[in-house]
Amino acid sequence: MTKNVPVLPVILLVDDEPDLLSGLKRSFAKRLPDVKVVTASDGRKALDILAQQNIAVVLMDIMMSDMDGLETLDRIHNTLPKQTVVLMTGYGTIELAVNAIRRGAWDFVTKPLELDALTRILKKGLERSELLNENKNLRKKICSSGAVPEFIGQSATMQRLYETIQTSADSDYTTLIRGASGTGKELCARAIHNLSKRSAKPFVMVNCPAIPENLLESELFGYRKGAFTGADKNHIGLFAQADGGTICLDEIGDIPVNLQIKLLRVLQEQEIKPLGAETSSTVDVRIIASTNANLEQKIVEGTFRDDLFYRLEVLSLHMPSLVDIAEDIPLLANHFLKTAGSELNSSEKSFSETAMTPLLEHNWPGNIRELQNVIRRAVLFCPGPVIEKKHLVLGQSFPLSSSATPLEMDTIIRPYKAAKGECVDSFTRQYVHALLKESKGNISYAARLSQLTRAALQKILRRYDIDNDQYR
Ligand SMILES: Nc1ncnc2c1ncn2[C@@H]1O[C@H](COP(=O)(O)OP(=O)(O)OP(=O)(O)O)[C@@H](O)[C@H]1O
Numbered sequence: 001m002t003k004n005v006p007v008l009p010v011i012l013l014v015d016d017e018p019d020l021l022s023g024l025k026r027s028f029a030k031r032l033p034d035v036k037v038v039t040a041s042d043g044r045k046a047l048d049i050l051a052q053q054n055i056a057v058v059l060m061d062i063m064m065s066d067m068d069g070l071e072t073l074d075r076i077h078n079t080l081p082k083q084t085v086v087l088m089t090g091y092g093t094i095e096l097a098v099n100a101i102r103r104g105a106w107d108f109v110t111k112p113l114e115l116d117a118l119t120r121i122l123k124k125g126l127e128r129s130e131l132l133n134e135n136k137n138l139r140k141k142i143c144s145s146g147a148v149p150e151f152i153g154q155s156a157t158m159q160r161l162y163e164t165i166q167t168s169a170d171s172d173y174t175t176l177i178r179g180a181s182g183t184g185k186e187l188c189a190r191a192i193h194n195l196s197k198r199s200a201k202p203f204v205m206v207n208c209p210a211i212p213e214n215l216l217e218s219e220l221f222g223y224r225k226g227a228f229t230g231a232d233k234n235h236i237g238l239f240a241q242a243d244g245g246t247i248c249l250d251e252i253g254d255i256p257v258n259l260q261i262k263l264l265r266v267l268q269e270q271e272i273k274p275l276g277a278e279t280s281s282t283v284d285v286r287i288i289a290s291t292n293a294n295l296e297q298k299i300v301e302g303t304f305r306d307d308l309f310y311r312l313e314v315l316s317l318h319m320p321s322l323v324d325i326a327e328d329i330p331l332l333a334n335h336f337l338k339t340a341g342s343e344l345n346s347s348e349k350s351f352s353e354t355a356m357t358p359l360l361e362h363n364w365p366g367n368i369r370e371l372q373n374v375i376r377r378a379v380l381f382c383p384g385p386v387i388e389k390k391h392l393v394l395g396q397s398f399p400l401s402s403s404a405t406p407l408e409m410d411t412i413i414r415p416y417k418a419a420k421g422e423c424v425d426s427f428t429r430q431y432v433h434a435l436l437k438e439s440k441g442n443i444s445y446a447a448r449l450s451q452l453t454r455a456a457l458q459k460i461l462r463r464y465d466i467d468n469d470q471y472r
């Protein structure tokens with residue numbers, strides 16, 4: 001029988017004084033017998049060790065030649081944002097240590113070291129790491145059981161997606177979520193936030209194309225009173241609202257190039273400058289961006305900056321199309337049957353034996369959202385308890401009624417230009433109304449159905465003052 005050998009937690013000591021390293025190592029062997037101690041004589045070696053093995057606590061000197069403790073701390077947290085790091089500092093450098101705590105160090109001790117106090121701090125640090133690890137394992141378990149909140153699907157592709165979502169949630173890296181319309185990009189952004197250490201802080205979703213171009217900058221970064229005519233009080237931007245949490249820039253491909261430059265600065269400096277403000281202020285916001293556009297193509301066309309693209313795509317996540325996870329269709333369909341049932345307050349329904357066949361054969365251009373809508377309609381139109389093939393209306397072309405542009409006689413007899421304008425207005429309103437009804441207010445899907453670009457559709461909505469959210 002094999003016996004489970006317990007894995008000892010590891011403390012990494014980092015200092016460029018070899019005597020201190022060996023002295024501490026000896027002391028810890030006595031004071032912390034259930035801990036393994038490894039040492040590194042500079043920041044770079046420490047980073048190498050951290051890349052190769054799990055370290056429970058890093059105990060590191062601030063003053064080191066070459067790369068100092070603060071820079072090393074930043075680099076550690078770039079890849080391991082939750083790593084427990086205790087810094088050692090001389091008496092004269094307490095201010096530095098306080099600064100280090102602000103930058104994410106977990107605690108600090110002063111030199112000359114007082115071994116009892118140091119041991120107590122390290123024990124607490126070990127406890128913290130253990131707790132974080134337990135949390136992480138728990139979340140991993142939740143993910144691998146396919147239960148990333150609200151995500152349905154057990155195919156291998158979805159399992160891989162859950163793993164990537166978890167990896168993204170464990171880090172603070174900017175993440176680009178790509179995928180066709182209705183594949184669950186927004187759901188994914190929310191899941192990453194909810195599984196991350198920022199979950200208790202705000203999650204702000206920005207539908208970039210829905211905000212008029214001239215307002216996008218002030219909406220994102222805010223403005224000061226008097227910044228422009230009509231700015232009668234300070235306005236907090238969406239980045240500041242998301243401070244401590246996550247902002248998701250939905251349909252990032254649609255933001256104008258001049259704003260892309262400003263966004264790049266936020267990504268580089270983690271600073272925002274409200275319109276009319278003299279100085280920038282720091283924000284702690286994790287950025288997620290999503291798009292169904294071909295950004296590489298946009299880069300070639302000159303409408304998307306490549307430097308922004310590379311900054312956004314530190315981690316990238318691809319949402320599978322529904323046809324690529326066809327084996328999950330029955331699971332998803334049954335899930336939407338339940339949710340539609342409670343949305344519509346209808347009695348419990350089930351699918352007939354043959355009902356699943358057309359769902360499995362359809363090509364789902366609107367992906368999961370389209371499936372959800374097909375099931376909603378079926379629940380609505382099926383009077384009995386069993387949903388049959390005939391209740392599942394698939395691949396419907398856009399229904400435009402023949403009376404969409406009623407040409408009344410009195411309209412015709414008016415001057416041509418005015419009459420035409422009225423007809424076009426009336427047609428557009430009815431068209432957009434039916435389009436948004438069909439797409440449940442989803443702009444990407446509506447753009448696809450109408451074969452308009454999202455930007456063109458947004459322009460029409462603004463011109464006619466139509467709010468797509470009312471159709472959701
Ligand atoms: N795996 C899934 N399990 C359950 N529901 C899902 C899943 N994926 C997507 N959905 C649901 O499908 C709908 C569309 O998802 P979402 O809005 O996240 O897609 P999207 O990719 O952002 O779409 P668009 O590009 O049109 O904005 C939502 O109601 C969402 O809850």
Ligand SMILES: [Mg+2]
Nearest residue numbers: 182185186250
């Ligand atoms: Mg979306």
